[in-house]
Amino acid sequence: MGKGTGPEPRDALAEASALWRRYFALTKELKKFLVREDIEGFVDLVAQRDKLIEQMKALPENSYRETEECKEFIAQIRQIDQEVMYRARVWLNRSKQRNAAVKSYDLTAGIGPGVLFSRRY
Numbered sequence: 001m002g003k004g005t006g007p008e009p010r011d012a013l014a015e016a017s018a019l020w021r022r023y024f025a026l027t028k029e030l031k032k033f034l035v036r037e038d039i040e041g042f043v044d045l046v047a048q049r050d051k052l053i054e055q056m057k058a059l060p061e062n063s064y065r066e067t068e069e070c071k072e073f074i075a076q077i078r079q080i081d082q083e084v085m086y087r088a089r090v091w092l093n094r095s096k097q098r099n100a101a102v103k104s105y106d107l108t109a110g111i112g113p114g115v116l117f118s119r120r121y
Contacts, residue, residue: 012062019056027077027081028080
């Protein structure tokens with residue numbers, strides 16, 4: 001009779017591999033969503049990745065992280081994550097600039113033309 005406390009080591013390795021594959025696929029998708037500036041979809045994918053991380057942490061100790069497959073995933077994920085971070089910063093900066101332009105327009109839109117011309121600068 002087994003312990004019944006969770007998956008056997010082989011099952012844990014297979015589950016870890018499947019979770020890493022999904023994590024890798026979601027990471028690649030993050031980049032695509034940023035390129036399309038689909039921020040809602042991007043945020044949703046980030047939440048899905050966070051859930052995968054929790055599932056990975058819940059796995060029993062296993063040696064999957066030491067496999068060549070996992071090391072390759074990690075290297076590729078790091079590279080994609082760097083690109084995603086760069087693109088996210090670019091999007092955020094552009095978004096801030098757009099918001100600033102909209103706010104400045106909104107401030108002058110409420111002022112009547114007589115007010116602008118009657119002020120001394």
